[in-house]
Amino acid sequence: MGRMIKLLSLLLAGLMLTSCGAGLSEGGQEVALFAVNVGKGDALILRVDGYACLIDAGRPYARGRVLSALQAMDVSALDAVFLTHTDGDHAGGLGWLSEGDIPVGAWYAPAYYTGVKDEKHPAVKAAARRGQSVRWLRRGDSVPLGDTGAALRVLAPDRLFDDEDDNNSLVMMLETAQGRMLLTGDMELPEEAVLLGQGDDLSCAVLKVPNHGDDDTVSQAFADAARAKVAVISTDSDEKPGTPDPGVVSRLTTAGATCCVTQDAGLGLDVTLTGGQPAVTAVDIDAPRASGVVIRSVVPGDDLITLRNDGADCDMTGWYLYSDRGNELYAFPAGYVLGAGATVTVGTNSSDDGSYDLLWDDKKVVHKSKRDDIALFDGWGRIVDAMSNGY
Secondary structure (H helix, E strand, C coil), rough: HHHHHHHHHHHHCCCEEEECCCCCCCCCCCCEEECCCCCCCCEEEEECCCCEECCCCCCCHHHHHHHHHHHHHCCCEEEEEECCCCCCHCCCCCCHHHHHHCCEEEEEEECCCCCCCCCHHHHHHHHHHCCCCCEEECCEEEEEEECCCCCEEEEEEEEEEECCCCHHHCEEEEEEEEECCCCCCCCCCCHHHHHHHHHCCCCCEECHHHHCCCCCCCCHHHHHCCCCCCCCCCCCCCCCCCCHHHHHHHHHHCCEEEEHHHCCCCCEEEEEEEECCCEEEECCCCCCCCCEEEEEEEECCCCEEEEEECCCCCCCCEEEEEEEECCCEEEEECCCEEECCCCEEECCCCCCCCCCEECCCCCCCCCCCCEEEEEEEECCCCCEEEECCCC
């Protein structure tokens, strides 16, 4: 399946290029959508002229990918963050984002949701950390993108599906002077049926395919209504086998779309729109992988993680540790260098004083009785090493 999708992506020929940086359309209004390669998840950076927003943030471990893509897009502040729904592969990254120093002007989420208490809603928690609140969106709302003249028009949700939050996804049509993009979150067939029943004009140059191209999405009627030239699928077939579904790909291509998959790009796909015509660039990571830094030990109970550097001095700015069991993340301080041959121990508020060199300001990070994989990521979001807690 992966080989077939790779070949479909390469059908872009003159449209798809390989680059170490993101590009923007030349002349007139600049419209760019960067679909970050965050595995089976969504993180979209939308930029229209000077306006920039993030639509979903992937899981916490995608932090390095999202930050690198923001840098590639020359985005240092976000006018807004949109959460399409509460699933962890879309909402998980809001934690590190809200605790960081990237300015965020506004927070948006769909007015209908299920599976979480109001005060536990990830967008509510993220906004509250900044002393802000969430604006709840439903069908009929429109969010202007600053003074660009562009807007995100909300097509769904217009009702609550209480059995599956995918079907409460925020579905938005980006309308710009250069053309339209349809952004669909994880909309499945039930929400799609409601959307089709509304009779909206769904035609677009670019479609962000819903729910990672799984087999519970994209009827032929929807594919025909969208008539997209480019369909962007954000997934990883190793993480989510069966995606993109061959039937979904077939229906989209039958309707005239070329399918591009984030897993086929190192950092992600940069899609620009000029005069209604999309162009796609696969953005690779050209930085070499660091060698020599390994996780030497993970001690549950004491909550201690020790690293050793068997290589040259390593600047660990942007690096982070991630606990799979708890979805918890620790970022190394800016400017921190682990010297050649040196070790460093990271402890938490559950560790004994004096037993660690750097504090992970959390507690009970390493699970004491169930398997917990601790991974070390570099600043590009690539796994450098990993070790379990022994269970």
